[in-house]
Amino acid sequence: MEFGFVDTKNMSLLTDLYELTMAQVYFNEGMNGIATFDFFARKLKNRSYLVSAGLEQLLYYLEHVKFSDEDIAFLKETGKFSDDFLNYLKDFRFSGDLYAVEEGEFLFENEPFIRLEAPIIEAQIVETFLINTMQLSILVATKAMRCHSVAENTSLVDFGLRRAHGTDAGMKAARSAYIGGFAGTSNVLAAKAFGVPAFGTMAHSFILAHESEEEAFEHFAKSYPQNAILLVDTFDTIEGVKHAIETVKKLGMPTFKGVRLDSGDIEVLSKEARKLLDEAGFKDATIIASGGLNEYKIETLLKSGAPIDGWGVGTELVVSADVPYLDCAYKLVEYDGKPKMKFSSGKMTLPGRKQIFRSYKDGKIERDTIALYDEKIKGTPLLKPFMRDGKVISSLPSLEVIREKAIENFERLPEELKDIRKESGLQPTLSPKLTQLMESIQKEYGAMK
Amino acid sequence: MEFGFVDTKNMSLLTDLYELTMAQVYFNEGMNGIATFDFFARKLKNRSYLVSAGLEQLLYYLEHVKFSDEDIAFLKETGKFSDDFLNYLKDFRFSGDLYAVEEGEFLFENEPFIRLEAPIIEAQIVETFLINTMQLSILVATKAMRCHSVAENTSLVDFGLRRAHGTDAGMKAARSAYIGGFAGTSNVLAAKAFGVPAFGTMAHSFILAHESEEEAFEHFAKSYPQNAILLVDTFDTIEGVKHAIETVKKLGMPTFKGVRLDSGDIEVLSKEARKLLDEAGFKDATIIASGGLNEYKIETLLKSGAPIDGWGVGTELVVSADVPYLDCAYKLVEYDGKPKMKFSSGKMTLPGRKQIFRSYKDGKIERDTIALYDEKIKGTPLLKPFMRDGKVISSLPSLEVIREKAIENFERLPEELKDIRKESGLQPTLSPKLTQLMESIQKEYGAMK
Numbered sequence: 049m050e051f052g053f054v055d056t057k058n059m060s061l062l063t064d065l066y067e068l069t070m071a072q073v074y075f076n077e078g079m080n081g082i083a084t085f086d087f088f089a090r091k092l093k094n095r096s097y098l099v100s101a102g103l104e105q106l107l108y109y110l111e112h113v114k115f116s117d118e119d120i121a122f123l124k125e126t127g128k129f130s131d132d133f134l135n136y137l138k139d140f141r142f143s144g145d146l147y148a149v150e151e152g153e154f155l156f157e158n159e160p161f162i163r164l165e166a167p168i169i170e171a172q173i174v175e176t177f178l179i180n181t182m183q184l185s186i187l188v189a190t191k192a193m194r195c196h197s198v199a200e201n202t203s204l205v206d207f208g209l210r211r212a213h214g215t216d217a218g219m220k221a222a223r224s225a226y227i228g229g230f231a232g233t234s235n236v237l238a239a240k241a242f243g244v245p246a247f248g249t250m251a252h253s254f255i256l257a258h259e260s261e262e263e264a265f266e267h268f269a270k271s272y273p274q275n276a277i278l279l280v281d282t283f284d285t286i287e288g289v290k291h292a293i294e295t296v297k298k299l300g301m302p303t304f305k306g307v308r309l310d311s312g313d314i315e316v317l318s319k320e321a322r323k324l325l326d327e328a329g330f331k332d333a334t335i336i337a338s339g340g341l342n343e344y345k346i347e348t349l350l351k352s353g354a355p356i357d358g359w360g361v362g363t364e365l366v367v368s369a370d371v372p373y374l375d376c377a378y379k380l381v382e383y384d385g386k387p388k389m390k391f392s393s394g395k396m397t398l399p400g401r402k403q404i405f406r407s408y409k410d411g412k413i414e415r416d417t418i419a420l421y422d423e424k425i426k427g428t429p430l431l432k433p434f435m436r437d438g439k440v441i442s443s444l445p446s447l448e449v450i451r452e453k454a455i456e457n458f459e460r461l462p463e464e465l466k467d468i469r470k471e472s473g474l475q476p477t478l479s480p481k482l483t484q485l486m487e488s489i490q491k492e493y494g495a496m497k
Numbered sequence: 498m499e500f501g502f503v504d505t506k507n508m509s510l511l512t513d514l515y516e517l518t519m520a521q522v523y524f525n526e527g528m529n530g531i532a533t534f535d536f537f538a539r540k541l542k543n544r545s546y547l548v549s550a551g552l553e554q555l556l557y558y559l560e561h562v563k564f565s566d567e568d569i570a571f572l573k574e575t576g577k578f579s580d581d582f583l584n585y586l587k588d589f590r591f592s593g594d595l596y597a598v599e600e601g602e603f604l605f606e607n608e609p610f611i612r613l614e615a616p617i618i619e620a621q622i623v624e625t626f627l628i629n630t631m632q633l634s635i636l637v638a639t640k641a642m643r644c645h646s647v648a649e650n651t652s653l654v655d656f657g658l659r660r661a662h663g664t665d666a667g668m669k670a671a672r673s674a675y676i677g678g679f680a681g682t683s684n685v686l687a688a689k690a691f692g693v694p695a696f697g698t699m700a701h702s703f704i705l706a707h708e709s710e711e712e713a714f715e716h717f718a719k720s721y722p723q724n725a726i727l728l729v730d731t732f733d734t735i736e737g738v739k740h741a742i743e744t745v746k747k748l749g750m751p752t753f754k755g756v757r758l759d760s761g762d763i764e765v766l767s768k769e770a771r772k773l774l775d776e777a778g779f780k781d782a783t784i785i786a787s788g789g790l791n792e793y794k795i796e797t798l799l800k801s802g803a804p805i806d807g808w809g810v811g812t813e814l815v816v817s818a819d820v821p822y823l824d825c826a827y828k829l830v831e832y833d834g835k836p837k838m839k840f841s842s843g844k845m846t847l848p849g850r851k852q853i854f855r856s857y858k859d860g861k862i863e864r865d866t867i868a869l870y871d872e873k874i875k876g877t878p879l880l881k882p883f884m885r886d887g888k889v890i891s892s893l894p895s896l897e898v899i900r901e902k903a904i905e906n907f908e909r910l911p912e913e914l915k916d917i918r919k920e921s922g923l924q925p926t927l928s929p930k931l932t933q934l935m936e937s938i939q940k941e942y943g944a945m946k
Binding site: 123210 | 526818
């Protein structure tokens with residue numbers, strides 16, 4: 049490890065110190081019964097649904113996590129761990145079971161994305177990575193789907209790598225954006241890693257490096273006659289559109305792919321640009337908009353009749369700017385066969401091994417019920433087994449399939465939840481047995497007190 | 498590459514597609530003159546300063562970036578690049594010069610953190626990573642310093658790894674938090690990579706896994722008699738404090754390190770906890786607070802007299818929740834000896850190779866002047882050479898030294914800029930020659946038009 053870049057073959061130490069100190073205590077006490085943890089979001093804020101994503105990365109981690117000799121040596125140096133425990137870590141593997149909702153599925157508050165069942169030391173050590181990878185993936189898939197939901201028949205491309213929070217976020221954002229209905233990404237490594245289509249236009253620096261805008265357009269168009277999207281706002285957008293038209297005519301280019309607007313009043317400028325392009329006979333030339341976009345701006349521009357064909361959405365997508373974190377948690381709900389429940393003020397948890405049952409009416413979600421896993425409840429169970437004894441047991445769908453399902457799932461939402469201004473989601477029902485279990489634990493706790 | 502984890506030895510493809518297509522055009526046109534790019538923030542929003550961070554990671558990248566055979570093969574598959582250009586990429590290395598302000602330095606709007614001078618193809622290809630790594634590092638170092646500035650004599654620990662945007666963000670956040678005055682991190686891998694002190698307490702799950710809170714406390718205290726910080730809010734905070742006291746007394750522990758409060762009315766609960774601890778003779782037992790903290794809450798709690806000794810700050814720190822992105826840019830300011838300037842609406846740039854001169858009065862920053870690099874201006878130049886011909890030429894300070902400097906630099910701020918509620922920073926002055934240059938380019942552009 050140099051300069052703090054994460055060695056992605058070995059992320060065991062990418063965990064909070066307390067996971068390891070707690071593990072040491074469990075080890076000393078001989079406590080390593082099966083624990084069930086749920087990963088869920090407590091409350092939705094400015095969101096009427098969450099789109100699940102990140103499962104594939106999580107499964108990869110769980111199958112590979114182990115402590116190298118170097119890791120063990122570092123832990124020994126800290127003086128916080130016994131030799132016996134460090135020996136245990138040498139052979140550490142994740143051996144648990146994992147239930148999850150499929151990537152691209154839509155969930156609401158208190159519904160577990162993940163139910164993990166494993167010896168408590170293992171379940172504890174993997175906590176930090178699990179939350180880290182799932183939260184970001186869900187945030188961006190959800191933000192992307194919100195953009196997609198207002199984009200009508202236009203297309204969306206992730207332009208966010210540069211403003212993502214680090215390298216890993218840039219990768220996960222590209223993948224999650226695709227799940228959320230985006231057509232592709234500017235991120236070349238994500239294109240290679242995930243097979244997501246890569247797109248790009250040109251930068252202002254490219255224009256400025258030339259003697260004139262016309263010269264820059266000519267150079268680009270000569271190298272990319274089929275695919276040149278010319279950036280027209282470096283000096284004056286309308287002049288830029290005119291220069292683009294002149295260039296295409298002058299070179300006799302086979303295709304005029306389009307222009308990109310990155311600043312100014314996009315509504316006015318896109319209408320004027322469309323008029324100029326049409327008058328010049330380039331009805332197929334597209335207009336791409338970018339620059340500080342989000343779902344609200346896209347919706348407003350399309351409603352105003354702005355003739356935009358495609359959007360480059362960057363910063364606000366990849367950092368999920370209006371909701372940059374989820375109120376999410378990974379909570380112990382059962383240990384050694386006994387249901388568990390936290391009472392902390394404002395953070396009470398639902399106990400027990402659970403399942404989510406979803407029922408539909410006329411193709412739309414009618415009701416979600418959070419129930420105990422073995423309860424008979426009307427509806428389709430959403431949590432499915434993905435890992436048994438530390439091994440992935442389901443073949444995972446392609447990203448393409450996940451994306452298609454996510455888009456279909458959006459259509460199954462109750463109409464009012466499709467509104468990007470709706471600030472909360474569907475309220476899941478708690479099943480009779482779950483309610484009963486909560487009451488009995490609360491009673492027991494009251495008696496204890 | 499599997500599952501999209503970034504191979505940190507080879508991040509050349511972690512770039513926007515247009516960087517490579519523009520590079521192809523430059524290559525085709527034989528254009529590869531020296532370009533100067535500035536990386537800067539346009540406007541500060543809810544911030545009265547920005548703390549520089551991320552330089553060490555950037556220099557590492559620049560020294561190592563190259564295209565592997567696998568990368569070249571992938572680019573060939575896309576059909577967007579000629580064999581000649583791909584051959585050029587095989588030998589690609591960054592060969593430029595880099596000037597930067599030191600990590601831990603404070604900057605304001607339009608002041609370049611980085612001035613990079615390199616053949617334009619190189620300068621363009623490294624753009625995406627440069628912004629990606631610098632933005633996040635600056636965001637978190639700044640947020641951390643804001644927390645530090647209100648923390649009086651209490652200590653701060655980064656608890657944010659789980660809510661950071663991906664693995665790399667968790668690492669960079671831990672490093673930047675330390676630069677911003679934090680005492681350490683919960684992130685074990687960051688402790689190993691950067692030598693930042695690691696801290697941790699215990700989780701609610703640990704309490705719940707046991708038959709009772711008392712049993713959980715006893716188990717933990719037996720393994721960590723010197724270092725047990727007991728989490729007291731799982732059921733009822735005040736009862737929890739009493740159980741903690743009983744445990745320590747029962748075990749006759751040599752030290753009672755402290756308790757952690759993670760929910761409820763922290764002001765009221767911390768005062769009550771302090772009283773109970775003092776009455777029991779544990780005046781040295783510390784009280785740690787956590788749970789949705791930020792600089793505003795810390796300031797309010799300390800002003801209300803809450804007897805908190807330390808803070809675990811997580812989510813809001815690592816995602817810089819109130820300002821999750823910077824309005825920052827990497828802009829061409831000179832090409833082949835000619836100053837360049839962008840005119841886009843609301844995004845005008847400062848042309849030319851520049852320097853920032855800072856003057857002090859009575860130990861406080863009096864004035865910043867953004868000038869041309871060779872101008873004679875009163876003050877200390879802030880941009881220093883770190884890389885020549887692609888090689889790092891300065892020995893980099895330790896993280897410890899960077900942190901100390903950052904804390905000293907905070908003291909040099911004008912008093913009004915120390916207020917966390919101040920929404921904008923110092924306004925840098927533009928030098929006479931820079932102003933003159935801008936006017937002449939604007940005039941030339943007007944004539945061109």
